[in-house]
Amino acid sequence: MKISKIGRLTLVSIVGLVLIFAAAATAQQESGGGPRSLPALRSRAEFERLARVYTDQPYALPHVLFVIDRKDDNKIYYINSQRYRFHKDFVNGTYLSLERGEEFWRNNYINPNRRFILGTLAWQAPVKRYTFEFWEGDQIPADQIKLTADVLKQTFFAPVAFKPNSTKQDEDSAGVQGLERVLQSDIAREQEYQALNVAKGLGRIHIIDKLDDHVEIGFNEILVLKEVPLSLPPVAGVIVSKPSTPLSHINLLVKGWGVPNAYIKNAGEILKQYD
Structure with missing residues (x-):
């Protein structure tokens, strides 16, 4: 079967595009910091x-x-x-x-x-x-x-x-x-304080003994909690009185909001005068 000159040019163009896309994909992976996994x-x-x-x-x-x-x-x-x-x-x-x-x-x-x-x-x-x-x-x-x-x-x-x-x-x-x-x-043995996310925040202290669906939370509040919750709406800051991990889901959210998050031992007692 004979391939016309136009056909050969088209084939070469297709091969060229494939090579370009392959090179671009490789470059993108390398520029992204190595393999996906x-x-x-x-x-x-x-x-x-x-x-x-x-x-x-x-x-x-x-x-x-x-x-x-x-x-x-x-x-x-x-x-x-x-x-x-x-x-x-x-x-x-x-x-x-x-x-x-x-x-x-x-x-x-x-x-x-x-x-x-x-x-x-x-x-x-x-x-x-x-x-x-x-x-x-x-x-x-x-x-x-x-x-x-x-x-x-x-x-x-x-x-x-x-x-x-x-x-x-x-x-x-x-x-x-x-x-x-x-x-x-x-x-966190013997540790009384740990900054989980370093940032600046301004808001009203709100001490919550038990977080449930009935508790109203404002975006301008710095929450003082006994335990790390599973989820939160955006707030001005978070303080927990129980040792927590920087890898918690809440800390990932807080980092995204750009607000402070910290563990402070006995935070509720220390800050109750400001609530």
């Missing part, structure tokens, strides 16, 4: 390559998000956390799932028979340990906490302990045989 982390250097680091803390907190796909033989993705801020951004961005909003939240944080396990791996300098943790509102069952520990053991270069972020996670994980744990109280 890795299937294993075999060294500290690989961990640091993907880690996002909070430097507005008393100690640096490098951390890497990870996703375990239970539908794909428990395949783990160590996410480039400099490129993806949230798990859903990675899952949607790589077309593992197109679920969004409440559907994604319900199926992967509440449903025990979930497809994805969504966690964070961090280096805790005060105790010199790597830990893995889940969002404080995650209803992950004990068997999946154990599964996560097993997958990390096979794919991560150093021992990793579990850090529960809620009463349920604490109680459920306590009965998992052979599971090493590090509690937030171990990390």
